[in-house]
Amino acid sequence: MFATTTELNPQQQHAVHHRGTPLLIVAGAGTGKTKTLAARVVQLIEDGVDPQRILLLTFTRRAASEMLHRVASATDDRAASRVWGGTFHATSNRLLRNFGQAAGLSPNFTVLDQADSTDLMGMVRTDEGFGERSKRFPRKDTVASIYSRVVNSQAKLADVLESDYPWCADHGEDLKVIFSAYTARKRRHHVLDYDDLLLFWRALTSAPTAGPQMRELFDHILIDEYQDTNPIQSDIIRGMCRTADADGRAAGDTSSIQSKPTEVCAVGDDAQAIYGFRCASVENMWAFSEHFPGATTVTLEQNYRSTSPILGVANGVLAAAPTSVGPTSHFAKELWSTKTNGQTPTLVTHHDEGAQSRTVCENILDARERGIDLRDQAVLFRAGHHSDGLELELVRRDIPFVKYGGLKYLESAHVKDLLSLLRILDNPADVLAWHRVLSAMEGIGPATVRRLVDELGIDDVDAATSAATDSQPLAEAAGPPETSTALSRFIAGDGKVPAAASAEADELRAAFADCLSGNANDEVPPADQVNRLKPFCSLVFPNRYDNASARLSDIDQLAASARAYGSRHRFLTELTLDPPGKTSEQAGPPHLDDDWLTLSTIHSAKGGEWRAVHLIHAADGNMPSDMALGDQAGMAEELRLMYVALTRAKDELTVHAPLRFHVNRHGRDDRHVLAQPSRFLDPVRELFDESASSAQPSDETVIELDGVGVTDEVDTLLASLWD
């Protein structure tokens, strides 16, 4: 018997043992959701279900590994490792390697991450000549996000433009051109973006042979964070389920025994739906019993995480939502806790951001004095850049931290440079990667790149990849190098480069050759390839970047992480599907004492919990973000974001609200805006201990303050001249 099963409360037990009909677990924050889900998997295994036939879909890799870790410690490691666990995207990647051929996909397809697909969109944008239009054309990021929104919401471009991008409405026709060129290019080069992973998976579930085969794979499908799935993901789940009357004999197959229906178990909390911007729709959860007839619902309401005072604030925020906000939750539940004694949460208002940073640092050190390690504390915020000021202060005080969310180091230019080198080796038809690498060299610009791509036949996809595909159907490793003519021709010296680039090009040719020098079954270890490519970087970086040496040492870090992988292809794929969530920028690599503070966006903090939580920038304008004002659905999501943040705290909760902050993130101007603490806190203000920060505004701010004051005065004077 699973040891902790006995520690489960009746509702949790019910969720673990329920069989026979689809199950929806409505699990409030901190109600032991992870524990319950893990216990259910353990129970399934103990009941004799083949672990391999269990699919556990989670929102992040972190969530999957935590859950499977628990499973492993309750059963045995081998069983746990055979469970299919991971994100929708990672699982799709795995399935498409095997079943993708039914959809005409090469098993060696490359996955583009967000930045890659944005870059590709940018290439298409310029190639299609949208640079020189009379009207200013949307930037590549905007184009890419419109595209993704259209795909994920499955809505018409015109409707998306009207509702979400009104300022781009004029470019509807042009966008169509770009989108189809973008799609054509992806197909041509056997490349999939994140959205494709979902689309292809869904399409395959309704393919005549692959569909039934995939449905045969799993007997149990468990989905975590169901409130944050989008319509495509919902289709996928349904498409992966055997129902009583589908497939089986109906499809005319030979087996005389009809397989039992697949059992689905979804877990979620609609009060914590915070991914609407990614087209997640809580409606999936609300419609669960329509999508899965005969479904049973179990509600978990006992909160094991937070003290009553903290829970009181969180419940209050949710219950007393302002009328401008629509309904926040459809499932009735009231969280309660047995941890009835606890500190009253604190709300601190600050004069400005600098004062907030200093106070937070002091609070953190204070809490540590009281016995709360840094690792038990987190600072949460709405947007990645909200921690900028605090990070400086933390570094100044030598407080180690790790930041989750915001810009990741994989997205920094120099890391992408190196990954592009690997990607060329992996898929010599990857024009995007070639483009990046070639133009990094001295004296090579857009025109030369075009010429080289042409001369080397990089864009000549059939020649470059078909050989690889034919020779290694379904194999794990990438195609043998000698068949990829573009790359081998480059190595052999084809492709004239300008004199200024010849040394760099020679180094690159040699490095590529060395990286490919292993034989087909025994590739050069990926870490060694990274190291071999480094000299090229040291030639090229100084022209490209100011701080070349710092960036070069990041390459070493990359080599270190490559060490964990046996093949380059796997390394690249894992990296795009499961990018390390941490930012590289740290206050020194986690100090000797191995204790560090967590900084995180609220989105990335989902599922986390800490003894002390410091929520910063909780001022109107930031929370809710003023971009959501006027949009009911958006406001509701902002409120749930607040709820998620508050419910991360176990023992101590401090909410900080600076009353002045910059209007523009990158603003070189001194413009500030005055704000109130978040309106979401208004109904629960009496549940807080309120105080005004004693920290003085920083010197710079005083100057800025004067500046603003003086400007106002002058402007008023001027205005009086013509009014």
Place this chain on the structure above:
DNA sequence: CACGCTTATATTTTT
């Protein structure tokens, strides 16, 4: 044709 300069402009969250 590359590259270094100048200008205007945007707005958040992530697999």
Place this chain on the structure above:
DNA sequence: TATAAGCGTG
């Protein structure tokens, strides 16, 4: 800050 677009120089 970073991206896009335009312009002048070599």
